Amino acid sequence: MQNFDLHNPTHIVFGARTVARLDELVPTKARVLILYGGDSARRTGTLAEVRAALGERDVYEFGGIEPNPSYETLMRAVELIRWEGMDFLLAVGGGSVIDGTKFVAAAVGYEGDPWEIMETHGATVRGALPFGSVLTLPATGSEMNSGSVVSKNATKAKLVFSSPHVFPRFSILDPTKTYSLPLSQVANGVVDAFTHVMEQYMTYPADGFVQDRFAEGLLQTLVEIGLQVLSEPDNYNARANLMWAATMGLNGLIAAGVPEDWSTHMIGHELTALHGIDHARTLAIVLPANMEVRREAKRGKLLQYAGRVWRLTEGSEEQRIDAAIARTRMFFESLGVPTRLREYGIGASQIGAVISQLEAHGMTALGERQDVTLAVSRRILEAGL
Structure with missing residues (x-):
């Protein structure tokens, strides 16, 4: 067996009806940006459930993250955060949304062209906004790791980055959220x-x-x-x-x-x-x-x-x-x-x-x-x- 160094700081909350625990997991004074994909999060009621659990916190939304999250879309989220001053991110969706949120978290404070994050596979990341996730599609494991895959439509590039700065602080895994999936x-x-x-x-x-x-x-x-x-x-x-x-x-x-x-x-x-x-x-x-x-x-x-x-x-x-x-x-x-x-x-x-x-x-x-x-x-x- 090879030598290894294993550290995983993500707090997993598993089970039915656990979305309500967002109230204890997200800092009370946080200004939160919820990131999600298509309309299913709203149609199934998950988005409303998340917002209710966040209570009186300042909450913003950013939807439209693609199944293969694009740099172009994610940079719009980065600009929104910089403009509005949000300080905590919450991914609601599957691996693509969580991957995209990791990139956004790293890109907000990045000095230089954020695409360098992907070109250097995360080696240049020095920090990231804190974030958590509510998983709705089990597949990628992104809810409990520090990796992300992002595409750049302009060049048809699909690259990977990882950084210890982008482990989710927590992930809520409620299997009932998968019932309505295609x-x-x-x-x-x-x-x-x-x-x-x-x-x-x-x-x-x-x-x-x-x-x-x-x-x-x-x-x-x-x-x-x-x-x-x-x-x-x-x-x-x-x-x-x-x-x-x-x-x-x-x-x-x-x-x-x-x-x-x-x-x-x-x-x-x-x-x-x-x-x-x-x-x-x-x-x-x-x-x-x-x-x-x-x-x-x-x-x-x-x-x-x-x-x-x-x-x-x-x-x-x-x-x-x-x-x-x-x-x-x-x-x-x-x-x-x-x-x-x-x-x-x-x-x-x-x-x-x-x-x-x-x-x-x-x-x-x-x-x-x-x-x-x-x-x-x-x-x-x-x-x-």
């Missing part, structure tokens, strides 16, 4: 959470026995409840386990002391930026193809994954690896999530543009061993056709 978003959340775990698990054996067992348990949980959260939208226990699995999948715990990959995400980001495919759906395309192309480098973990997650113990090593990759693809497709580029009208002639974007953004040596070159990324995309 099933396609719930399916995306399952795929997103599954792939997050795989990026930290599907590398090479590193004697991280505890981390491996945690990761395998999360994967098994997602497989077990995946169809149930779609067929029984108001099943509290199923939605609660999805919400907690997604949070645990990217809060730092299973990444401690083990190598990480993240090439699936980096390639997927470019597909979203160029073609507008939902983030999770790009992952469903790239992950099985990635495992296939890199099966030799990942052989040890692929066999472990086959045996422990899918209970595949019969046949040769090659047969078990083939079956594990096929099961992964079948799981995603059972949720109604396609796993081929052709299902989005993308053919071989469009792969070159994705490779060019990876090169432009410095993504020329990805993966746990930094051996996913542009040529390997091309092979992965070709395998996903």
Whole structure:
């Protein structure tokens, strides 16, 4: 196992009817900006519930944060905060809203061009406004980590930053807030959470026995409840386990002391930026193809994954690896999530543009061993056709 330094300061408040606890979690004298996405937060009553819990505090709203939060939209929030002098942010939504709020929190007091935050992947962040979140869509784990993904429409760039300054002070996780979600978003959340775990698990054996067992348990949980959260939208226990699995999948715990990959995400980001495919759906395309192309480098973990997650113990090593990759693809497709580029009208002639974007953004040596070159990324995309 590798050395590690693990610190996560986010206070989690989990369970039904916990939005009312905002009154004790948000400073009494705070001037609060609520950030949210589309109209669903208002239509479902969550926004009204949040405002009621905030009581007599000065409260402002900023809506319209996109499913892939854009720099252009977020900078409007930054200017509003600078003008009105808000001093506490509250994200109400899923990972995109929380990611966007992290960028806004870091950008308000940033000296220089705030896009540098993304270009330096957060290395230049020296502070941020405090913020909390009310999670309504389980998927990304952003409610309990310090990472964020933001797109710049002007250049079709989708970049990642992280900073210890942008951990949420708290996150409220009420599974009942997921009941009204479109099933396609719930399916995306399952795929997103599954792939997050795989990026930290599907590398090479590193004697991280505890981390491996945690990761395998999360994967098994997602497989077990995946169809149930779609067929029984108001099943509290199923939605609660999805919400907690997604949070645990990217809060730092299973990444401690083990190598990480993240090439699936980096390639997927470019597909979203160029073609507008939902983030999770790009992952469903790239992950099985990635495992296939890199099966030799990942052989040890692929066999472990086959045996422990899918209970595949019969046949040769090659047969078990083939079956594990096929099961992964079948799981995603059972949720109604396609796993081929052709299902989005993308053919071989469009792969070159994705490779060019990876090169432009410095993504020329990805993966746990930094051996996913542009040529390997091309092979992965070709395998996903």
